[in-house]
Amino acid sequence: MASDNGQLALPPGSSVTTTSVLGAWARPDKPTGLMNWVTTVDHKKIGIMYGAASLFFLLVGGVAALMIRIQLATPDSTFLSGDAYNRVYTMHGTVMVFLVVMPIGAAFANYLMPLQIGARDVAFPRINAFSFWVFLAGGLMLNTSWFLGGGPDGGWFNYAPNNGIIYSPGHGIDFWNMGLLIAGIGSMTGAVNLITTVINMRAPGMTLMKMPVFTWMTLVTQFLLLFAIPVLTVAQVLLAADRNFGANFFNVQQGADPLLWQHLFWIFGHPEVYLMILPAFGIVSEIIPTFSRKPIFGYPFMVFSGIAIGFMGWGVWAHHMFVSGLGPLSVSAFTVGTMFIAVPTGVKILNWLFTMWGAKIILSTPMLFSIALVTQFTIGGLSGVSHAIAPHDTQQTDTYYIVAHFHYVLFGGAFFGFVGGIYFWAPKAFGFLMNERFGKVQFWMMVIGFNVTFAPMHILGLQGMPRRMQTYSAVQGFGMWNMVASIGAFILGIGTMLTVVNLYTSHRAWVRQGRPNVGADPWDARTIEWSIPSPTPEHNFDTDPVVTHLDDWWHRKYQKDENGKLRLVHTGEELAQAGNGEGVHLPAPSYWPITLAFSLPIIGYGVMYTFWLLIPGILLMMAALFGWAFEPADNLDLDDHDHGHDDQAGGAEKELETV
Amino acid sequence: MSIRSNLEQLMRSRSFSFRSLRRVCLVPVLALVLASCADDKPLNTFEPRGPKAQDVYDLMNPIWYVMLVVFILVVGGGIAIAFMNRVDGDTLDPNDLPEQVHGNTKLEILWTIAPAVLLAGISVFVVDDIWNLEEKNDPEPCAVGETSANCDGLDVMVIGQQWWWEYRYDVDGDGFFVDGNGDGVVDDRDRDLPLEFVLDPDDVATATELVIPAGEQVDLLLTSRDVIHSFWIPRLNGKRDTVPGRWHTWSLNADSPGKYTGWCTEFCGLSHARMRMSTIALEKDEFEAWLANQASAAEVPSDPEAMAGRELFAANCMSCHVIRDDGADGIIDYPDDFAANVPLASHAAPDLTHFASRTTFAGGIYATYLGPGTDPNDDAFPAENYLDISELAQNPTAADDYRWNSAELKRWVSNAPSRKDMHSEVDPESGLGRGMLPFPQLTDEQLDQIVAYLATLD
Amino acid sequence: MADTTTDIADDIVDDAMGSTHDLTNDDHNDHGGDHGEDHGHGPHLSLGLSNMKLAMWLFLGSECLLFGALISTYLLSKVNFLQELVAGNPYVVGTIGGEIEVEMIAQNSVEPMFDIPFTSASSFVLLMSSLTMVLAHKAVLEGDYRNSRVWLAATALLGSVFIGGQVYEFTAFYREGLTYTGNLFGSAFYTLTGFHGLHVTGGIVMLAALLILSSRGKLQADRAETVELVGLYWHFVDIVWVLIFTIVYLIP
């Protein structure tokens, strides 16, 4: 296997003070406070911002969810009008998918992946910052629709021709379209960046098959994004052309076929489903071995089943369209394909179970959430198989059975994994452990609330309750289970909110105790991000780690004694790096990513309202591109540039192409 | 072609009357409502009432048990493993490690192959069922004038629009269209435009309720005039989308007479939740009588109040609605350009020729007739005014006990957008609106007259 | 030690990546990442590839899906447009008008719209620009900066000629009655070729930036990769035109 003699030592003590020379828009020099966050290119800060933004959007989407549940709790409710209900449920779905689950996955990928592969940062730190800001800009733009005439009202998949200007006048759908188009740019650049990072920035010795499972799942996820986002982009460009420029792509009168939208949307949409769940799979694949005190069972099969899910995710999109009138041959092919995606998913679940088999399990909060993911996701997976069966899907699709299914997959699956991840890596990110007792209360509230909310929806769906119904009448007999689900939703809502409350109170307690050091490795964990102090120092690793094993950190701690028995030979604290960053040079912060990102919504508003707005928008964008292109990658290069560039392999102006 | 001959006979005899028709058509319909809809879950997919739905149910039934076993093993097993292997983290000796198992290739291969084989086995039945569900009475479109057995069986076109359903019965068995392109075959290529249908004027048009003969497969041809809808009668078959510009086939078959309700299941805009429908299966002879009645023109009323209503209707409603009647002034037949001047995106509103023979109106959300216990003037919106099937069921008296829901009808005619969300305002740019306009200019008396006229249209 | 399955799998994966050697000499400098590096000790590059080049290829992979979707949309729209036109849908008939529409109906094809000799010429121009692009890259690599500027300028010029041709073509089509909003074919044709034109324009801007750098003496052999990256993008845009030219123009 790869040898380790490529180990790099950093030259000690070559710290360089940096200066900036470009005037008002000069490179920020050691910014503080808010400016520190606005201009940062540090993958850890960006990861935390992704997390914070998605928690904010979670609040928005959660309030929308509770409004839906209040409306549906009783028959013939008039809490929300038909119009308001359509906007609220559309925003709930859109926000939860694009602005909560996707970015919280990006938060973990950004924060953890470079640490897990022993890198200083991602491959392109400024593009990383841009990815975040452009996601935020798109998300905020979408949410300004609440105040500018109402949100979109077409559902999160927004079928044509109902999304056309005739059937949805006003700007609601335009906000959906422009907001997600802009956010999609961030996903695309983020994908390029993170894939490059995983492929190219791993520590010496860390071959692909020694990467932690979470890093693997990040890689698969980003490949899915890389190829899926452009398809959605095209669909949205066509929609914008129709709505804003009078084109005819979905004009049925002219002979257009509305199924084009469905195909394009679901070619994107199905990989999208997997790119929401796979990061959570990665997270629990880290948590379960740690608290089982065993390696993950069947690591290569975990990896390859993840890759297989990624591949097969491209061949099953039409199962969202079984009743759209595809024809029996297509339906048969996609039915079989969809059923078989259960195989790699089942492999993953069984491997988790067998990791726990014969283990010594510490039921900490992250572990509880991970077990919840395994079990709840299994339920979602089983109901998934039941509507992979196309004849049965004709009864189930667009009913609450589907709603139950995807909430079991995306909430009980993905989101539980993410909450577990927050508990697990909070000490690494913030320096304190979250309160365990509180965490367990939260866990039980969420699990109970979740099942009380969504289990009845299986019944409702099979009893024939269609989704996206503003109201129903007493004669359909849906009243009781809807009331149960609404009660559960409030328990679940409070439970979810406790994540933030626990972060806050645990932080308060930690500060009150004088910020005790939690130690580099509070969980006795397995991967190398636990070999550096908590919270992670700005420069990550003092020296580049050299990797010899899968779960390298654990293998450094536990080795065989003379009797061939595995023993703890060094504690984590003995082995941990000191966090001494003397002489480590880091990429410098920049104003341009956020400037470029926020020029895009101006253009978006311009397309929607008045083309005059395009002028300042495009000017700002050009200025930002220009500034970015001619800003050195970091201040050090700028200094060197004054000495001439003959000794530079990459150079000061090589950023040109990073735009 | 017994339907057609029956129809011709009825037409020729000219002997049907208002009263007899009410007995022929409305009484069985209402009786069925009473008899079959006592169930409190009218949309339940677990209670199939037709061979197609039964097919789906039978396919899925054993799979539920397989799923249950997997559920118990994985979820129960997972929780049990976690519970049994738990240790106390605070007092744990770090050297007390469990056996460090890295994996087991044989096991992995086993649990990759085994579910794959299981799923492959299931998929044989699934694929077979997919093709079974597609089976039609008439596999090919019929040639013009063709009367082979191939062209037997009732065909109905289902047209979805915001937010009601239109049904076209191919009563004369010559296809739904005129052979417009002259290729000798009547099929969907004979349409003029994707969204506008120049249909065979000999066919019967109804709305909201699909009436079918029990025990026979009825083939449906589905399309839409505006956005995508989905036609779903859960107890008879699964759903199928109606997509504008596309023509999908589907079929229904009810084992026994009864009323089977459904709901539009593809989100279709503002009043999606108020786009409901039902299928009423009748005995064969009752169905034929019903169809004969639907094919006939409406009678010109004799009552002066209704006659006044008829004139008001002609003055206010005719630009969208159609009533085929046999008056000397030849009230409305489908005008050739009826699509051209109508300020509706769907370019159509329900055909009201036999309005009073339907049990619901306004897209299936209001009852045309009320049971004895219902208060017709209850203004509470919308609960009390929905067709309350269970209440009807509790009063199995004669159909004559049902009263004309004139209160709700008046409210509907005078201001439909206040009863059901619609975009009735006409967009000045496109000249399009979607929904029924309010008629604030109609006085209470005029509304009474219109409603009285509508009551004669059975 | 990790178990043997892991090792075997490791071999498989590394082999798939094309590895024939151990990563013994991966002490490459960062050859283009904008990661802050220390001199001579750039961040470890696991596969020894340039970050920028890898990123560019990933981006181009993503673009394949983008243009694939646009080409599919075009094909579907064309088929549907012709079907409605021939069937005489009054919302479609007359949206182009004149001789061309009559010819389209007669031939059941959109071919009468196109001016194949003209488009062939502009395709040739774009192909030629690919040649000048690689020559520019080669010149920079060899330190022949004077020639590199000539070739870069030639590439940008040929690209501009292509764009000029497209502008001419659009205006001509527009005058002949094919508008963006008139029918499905117009919407799809202008969107597909317009998207490609925007990509070419973006490429021209990049080339112009390279020219500026070069004229200031900042584009030397050690920066050849920058030229290569712009070249990759440029060739990709050329490849897309190869597809569009055959699929849109030549196949009726």
Added chain:
Amino acid sequence: MAAEIDIHAHDDSHPTEKQYWVVFVVLAVLTAVEVAWSYMGLEGVALVAPLIIMMVVKFLLVAGVFMHLYFDTKILHGRLFWWTFVAAIILAVAVYFTVFATFEFGI
């Protein structure tokens, strides 16, 4: 200097100027043949198949020579570029062809 070594490695793996010219001439000829073929008045497979083949050959020539994919396989892990691109192309063709098939054949 490591960077120089790297550049020379690139240099060795790049085609010669003559090769570039040859490829360009082939491309130009292929384009001419394509256009001529489209004027032959052929129909159906006889028209389309050769056009598609020539298109693919042009595609491979540009990608392989001008974009150095053929030559990049000689550098360490350079085949990764090729696989990324080919995977994207295969994905795009497979997915969009399926979409088109469902529209065209309606089955």
